[in-house]
Amino acid sequence: MTVIELFLAPENIAFSVALGLVIAIGVLEGIGAVVGFALSGLLDSIFPEADIDLDAGDVGDSGAFGEFLSWLRFREVPVIVIMIAFLTAFGLTGIVFQGVLAAILGSTVNGFVASISSLLICLPVVRFFAGVLAKIMPKDETSAVKTDSFVGHSAKVVLGTMGRGNPAQIKLADQFGQDHYFMAEPDMDDASFNQGDDVIIVRKEQALFYVIANTKEFMTDD
Template structure:
């Protein structure tokens, strides 16, 4: 009965998600046995995002940057985040289809069911990344404090940074790792357009304050 349920057309995306999880687990397991992390390259495809978020601020930061920070992407290896998402997507999808089928006598179409399932998966992914990040050992050799980024050059990458309206920017630490942070002008009258290079001078909570890069001698 269970096999017939998971093989129904309306449950196809959720069955595929769980099958992919099984395949990824087998491949990674074999890789670990031979001493190679098969999916380690995925971590290099995403920027290192500043995950240490303080209390909410009454500003209007970059939506994309805030969303990725909320998901805690980068807290654990990407392959683990992918597995958490796929498992949540598959199980939540089955649950939603089961509830809808019990109430209305028929499940949703596969495409429509994916929409609420995806939405519900987002907070599950965020919590999953936090939990895994807390229990997994981390390599501290390349860890940097947030204040260590002060004094470095950053580039505005998303939107326009104005006073009380921070924009997303990127900065490299001493290990040459890229961090995506929120940047606001330190001077009230300054406006930093996308692509401008700025100097980070201080930090308040999750917001970095910057001044214009007036010296050509300064490099990233």
């Protein structure tokens, strides 16, 4: 079995897709750097839904899923790093596993069996990698900031036209100077905002922020 045949085999599609997604993420990040859209910042604002207080070891109210994300060291390093590490480890582990079996036995195993085996191997690898990275990254890049603390801060609409029921992306900087990207809607039913408009975050409901127009007398950022 050639390398191409190995990647295109039906039982290996999950691994090929995972590696393809790594390439796609790299392309999107490159395009985002040009047009002002940050996929990594948006992912950081979504996962995990409940803010994790790393110093206290608290995983909020997100239950088992939150505990799993905490175990994978979400919020200790950027979410995009965890995602790329997982997809790469999962894809490579599965392809290598299937390739070794094909070379020794002359055939591969069922895709579901191979995927479960790869998950069991790659998850501890991802956790170990994230732990090492968290120790060597600058402190201001790994400090977890509770997103509820952004209420009252000014932000800028960076992508899309915002209306009630039609969220757009906003950007703001935390106290460490790190940019964060969130989806937001106007707090008022009849309000709308365009790309480049300055707004004030007035409340948050789950992963969505609600904003009002930012005027000079309401500026809150230093």
